[in-house]
Amino acid sequence: MSDVIDLYRYHVWANEKVFAHLRALPEDVHRQPLQSVFPTIGDVLAHMYIVDNVWLKAMSGDAETISSSLPVWQDEVKDAKLSAYQACFAKVAAQYASFFAKHADLEVVSAYPHPTHGVLRASFADILQHVVNHGTYHRGNITAMLRQLGYAGAATDYVFYLYHRAE
Template structure:
């Protein structure tokens, strides 16, 4: 298995670890407001989901569809229940895995145009690295929110993924 696909599988594992952890807490904890980077865990999950969609769309070469797709992604997460979040994250992970296993050259360079930052030329594997790093950062935000609410966070460090693979 390629390193890029394995790295993405870590991202999926870490997201699932957060969902598993949240499922053991009071049902409404993901909607409790706090003073943080995002006002709720649900808002943080929504952000991760939307950005993951943006980058999959970009890597798939369909950025011209971004403007029409963004409202549907926002609607999917607007009032999403915990169960709905889990469902849409799972479906998105399946779409990523189809893309990654179907792409013959993850070292291939593609161009990504941004209205503010200009054009980025990057390998698919670099974009996947960004998606994983972005998710890691915001899963840390979720742990911080949980601490503010009096709960522990989920252990999602990469080394815990490696330990889990060895079980």
């Protein structure tokens, strides 16, 4: 198995840990407004979900459909219950798994046009590394936001994934 695919599996595992933790807290904690990087934890989850979708579309060669897909993804998570967020995350994780099944060589370099930053030439592995780093960053936002609300965060450090994987 590719190291970057295992890293992506860590991303999925960590997201699932966050959802399990949020389910153990009072209902709708993800909708509580606060002064933070995002207005609610739900907004962080929506952002993570949309960005995971954007990069999958880009890697799949469907960059021209990203703009038309954004409203669909936004509607999927608008005012969503935690279970709906979790289902959306599971759906995109399954789509990534299908992508991996079709693309054995993750070192293939593709061009990724961006309206502001120009064209990025990067491998699938580079983009997957970004997706995982992006998720890690925002899971940290969620932990900080939970602490603001008086709750602990979920333990999602990579080392805990390694322990989990060794079990």
